[in-house]
Amino acid sequence: MSTKPLVLIADDEPRITKLVSLALEEEGFRVISAGNGEEALRKAEQYRPDMVLLDIVMPDIDGIEVMQQLRERRPVPVVLLTAKGSIADKAKGLDLGADDYIAKPFHPAELGPRVRAILRRTSGAAPGRGIVAFDDVEIDLERRLVTKGGQYVSFSRTEWHLLEHLAANAGKVILHVELLSKVWGPEYRDDTQYLRVWVSRVRRKLGAKPGEPGRIKTYMGIGYRLDVDPSPSSDPSEDGAEEIPADELGAEMAALEEEAQSLAADREGPAHGRPRVGSA
Secondary structure, eight states: OOOSOEEEEEOSOHHHHHHHHHHHHHTTOEEEEESSHHHHHHHHHHHOOSEEEEESOOSSSOHHHHHHHHHHHSOOOEEEEESOOOHHHHHHHHHTTOSEEEESSBOGGGHHHHHHHHHHHHOOOOTTOSEEEETTEEEETTTTEEEETTEEOOOOHHHHHHHHHHHHTTTSEEEHHHHHHHHTOGGGTTOHHHHHHHHHHHHHHTTOOTTOOTTEEEETTTEEEEOOOSSOOOOTTOBOOOOOOHHHHHHHHHHHHHHHHHHHHHHOOSOOOOOOBTOO
C-alpha cells in the first residue's frame, strides 16, 4: 500500500483538474479527480483521501456544501478553490471550516508546498505516535482514520476530535474539563453530561458491548482514559461504563446538538513556466 498522501481535486473545469493533478503528482502526491460535487462525495467515501481541494462553484452541489457533508462523515482537511477573490468570500469559506483558501488564478508550483504545510498543520499527531492500536482497532492519528478488523469505521468530526485527544494521550487519565475545553471550547468546560453522551457514542464505534466501558475507562468525577494495554486489567479507581440506553441516547443527542448549534450561532460574529491555473 502506498504511503504517498492521496489528494482529491473536485472542479467542473477539466483543464483545471488536469493541471492540478499533474502539478501534485510531480510533487509526489497521489491524485484522484471529480467533475462535480456528487462525484466528489462518492470518491471521498470510496478512496478516503488525505486532503480535498474543492472548487466553490460547481453545477450540482457547491464546494461549501460538499465540505460540510464530508466533515459530517469524517475529519479531512479541505482547501477551497474559487475565482471569487474578495475578502468576504475568503472569510465565509474559512468561517465555515475550510483549512485554507486558494484564489484562481494560481500557479501550479505553489500547490505542493501549500498541501504539505496543511497536512502537517492538521495532522494533530504527536511525533512518533502515528498509530495507536489495541485489539482489532487501529487509530491512525496522522491520516485521521480508524479501522476495526481491517474495515474503516466512520466517525463524525466531533467523535473524531474526542477520540483523537484520548488516543494521543493513551494510557493517561484526561480530565473532564480538558476534554470538554479541547473538543467543544471553554464554554462547555462544566458540561460533563454532554461529554458522557459523546463518550458513549465513541465507545460503541470502538466495539464496546452495552453496559461495558470497553477500552475507554471511566474515572467517576475525574475523567476518562483510553486503555491500550495488550491485556487490560481492572483498576480499582475505575467506575462503570456510564452506558446510555439507545432510546435515551438518541433523545439526549438531539437535545444537546440543538443546544450546541444555538450556542455556536450566538458566538458567530462578522467574518473577519506553467500557465496559471484558472486564468483565461
